[in-house]
Structure formats: C-alpha cells, structure tokens
Amino acid sequence: MNILGIESSCDDTAAAVLSDGKILSNVIASQTVHEQFGGVVPELASRAHNKTIWATVDQALETSDLSMDQIDAIAVAKGPGLMGSLLVGLGFAKGLSLSWDKPLIGVNHIDAHMYANFIEHEEVFPFVALIVSGGHTRLVHVTKPFEHIVLGKTRDDAAGEAFDKIGKMLNLPYPGGPFVDKHAKSGNPEFVDFPRAMMNKGLDFSFSGLKTSVLYHLQKQDDGYIEKHLDDLCASVSAAITDVLTIKLRRAVRKTGVKHVMVAGGVSANSMLRAKVQAMEEKENVNLMIPAMEYCTDNAAMIAKAGEMKARLGQYDGMELKPFASLK
Ligand code: KG4
Ligand code: ZN
Numbered sequence: 010m011n012i013l014g015i016e017s018s019c020d021d022t023a024a025a026v027l028s029d030g031k032i033l034s035n036v037i038a039s040q041t042v043h044e045q046f047g048g049v050v051p052e053l054a055s056r057a058h059n060k061t062i063w064a065t066v067d068q069a070l071e072t073s074d075l076s077m078d079q080i081d082a083i084a085v086a087k088g089p090g091l092m093g094s095l096l097v098g099l100g101f102a103k104g105l106s107l108s109w110d111k112p113l114i115g116v117n118h119i120d121a122h123m124y125a126n127f128i129e130h131e132e133v134f135p136f137v138a139l140i141v142s143g144g145h146t147r148l149v150h151v152t153k154p155f156e157h158i159v160l161g162k163t164r165d166d167a168a169g170e171a172f173d174k175i176g177k178m179l180n181l182p183y184p185g186g187p188f189v190d191k192h193a194k195s196g197n198p199e200f201v202d203f204p205r206a207m208m209n210k211g212l213d214f215s216f217s218g219l220k221t222s223v224l225y226h227l228q229k230q231d232d233g234y235i236e237k238h239l240d241d242l243c244a245s246v247s248a249a250i251t252d253v254l255t256i257k258l259r260r261a262v263r264k265t266g267v268k269h270v271m272v273a274g275g276v277s278a279n280s281m282l283r284a285k286v287q288a289m290e291e292k293e294n295v296n297l298m299i300p301a302m303e304y305c306t307d308n309a310a311m312i313a314k315a316g317e318m319k320a321r322l323g324q325y326d327g328m329e330l331k332p333f334a335s336l337k
Contacts (some may be wrong), residue, residue: 084316
C-alpha cells in the first residue's frame, strides 16, 4: 500500500510517501519567517504553507520514485493545529483526492506523533505514551488502534512551550527547545535546583511555576550572568523538565501495568529525556519506543504511517472532512 502523507498543522509544510510500511521520502519545508517574532504568527504560517505546499508534495513524490497514479490513499493532518494552516493542507489534499480519484484519510496530528514510533518498531498494543510537543503534554493509555484513555495532562504550559519560553528568557533563538538541549549537554544539571511541580501527585503536569522560578532567578543576577552560565542554566532547566516527565511516565507504567511504552512529539528529540527514559526501560523491564530524530518533530512520515493504519481499518473520509483547531 502506497500512502502520500501531508502535514501543515503549525509552521512546517511537510509531505512524505510510505510504501508497504517503508518511508520512501520525507520532505519538510520549515518556515523561518517566525524567528523574528519569537513565535509562530498564524497568518504568516498559512501564507507560507500556501506558497510551498505544491513544491513540497511534488518533491516528496519525485524522491519516492512513485507517481500520483501509484498512490493508494492521501493522508492529511486534520488537527489539532492552527486553523489557517490546517486548511491549506486539507484543501490541497482534497483537491488531489478529487482530481486523482484517491481516497482521503484525515489524521489526528497527536495520534500521528505516537504512531511515528511504528515506522521503525513493530505495531504493539496496548501501550502507554508520553506525548510531549510544543502544544501538548499528556500521558495516554492506548488500548487499541486509535482508542485511548487520557491518564494525565498539563494544567498549564506544555513541556515544549516551557522549553521555548525559558529559551527566550535565556536569549536563545526560537524555538528554544533544541538550543536549550544543545547547551545543556555541556552544563551542570545541578547548578540551580529549579522546582519540579506536582512530583508526588497523580499524573498531571504543570510547568508554569518553573517558568516563573527561572524568571525570578534571572532577575536576581548581575549583567552577563546568562552568558557566563548559559550551559549550566540550560542543563538545570532540562533536568527539572525531564525529571518530571520521566517520573510521571514511570508512575503511569506502574499504574497501568502496561509493558509497551513510548515517547512522542517534538520534545522526544531531547537528549536528556531520551537518556532518562532509556534508563527507565531497563529498571522497569518494559519495551521502550522513541522515534528516530527525523520523526520526533512535525513531519509527514508520521501522517502517512497513521494514515496507513487507518486505511487497514477501512477508516476513510469524504469531502466533508473538516479541520479542527483544538484537542477535545
Ligand atoms: O511536535 P512538534 O514539532 O510540534 C508540535 O506539535 O507542537 O514539537 C515542537 C516542540 C517545540 O516546543 C520545540 O522547542 C520542542 O518541540 N523541541 C525540543 C527539542 N526539539 C524540539 N525540546 C527540547 N529539546 C529538543 N531537542
Ligand atoms: Zn507536532
């Protein structure tokens, strides 16, 4: 089965081709226009998607060496995301679907982050997933394909959002997450003991207190402090965020007794988080899945993979498919 995946939910225009479970192409056009604003500007994002979507899909097909008539179905991210951005991908996918007479499959972007793990791992159920991206942080118990129970979620900021907002305080470029990660590698994670919120309570998360704590800490320092201690500050912030994520994931594993565990979403690219969950895998004797780096942040390979799984279940959509902005 050959699936064309299209992703445009935030600020990455992406297209990929999956053939019999293998990724043949994975093209991402990342938008740079937002850097100067320190965050994604929705109107600019939709305009940039509109500009690049044709070339992105074209390149994905060309790289795959498949032509449109060899594609069996078109999978597209239907949400959650920015409404204008989603509309560009969805409109394009519907146009292709009509003109080439190919079935359409709407994919939930968050589901796709999880199922990105099944590009390289065997499809196994049930599993517990820690989903950590720029917009979402949640723990779910996935009982069977596309069915899950939410175990916990953030009460305020998402983990990626915390990385990005703190990155901004540390004068790092947007999005801060990858830069904080890079500097953390040569820093001391015990330099500042930033708070780990709700560590002893349930499976929900909270990251806004950490953000405030970093702000107060920086306000007390002399000029040049950030530059001098950037690596140590990044390591301390990363330690605080990843400690909470790992402890809660372990609690969810113990609570459910589920043996397959995964991490998904942009923050799963974080090196400290990857190291901590890998250590947990051995201690808890579970089967851990983390996506390869190219499938962590937004991409269309994950959309194609989730689309393939839905196609196998016969879950197709018609022209009435609508985008949705927020998660239910
Ligand atoms: O999944 P994603 O690409 O987009 C959303 O669906 O939100 O996640 C983007 C988030 C951003 O907040 C970004 O800073 C964060 O993932 N991120 C990282 C790393 N790479 C991406 N955070 C920490 N360490 C990283 N290496
Ligand atoms: Zn995402």
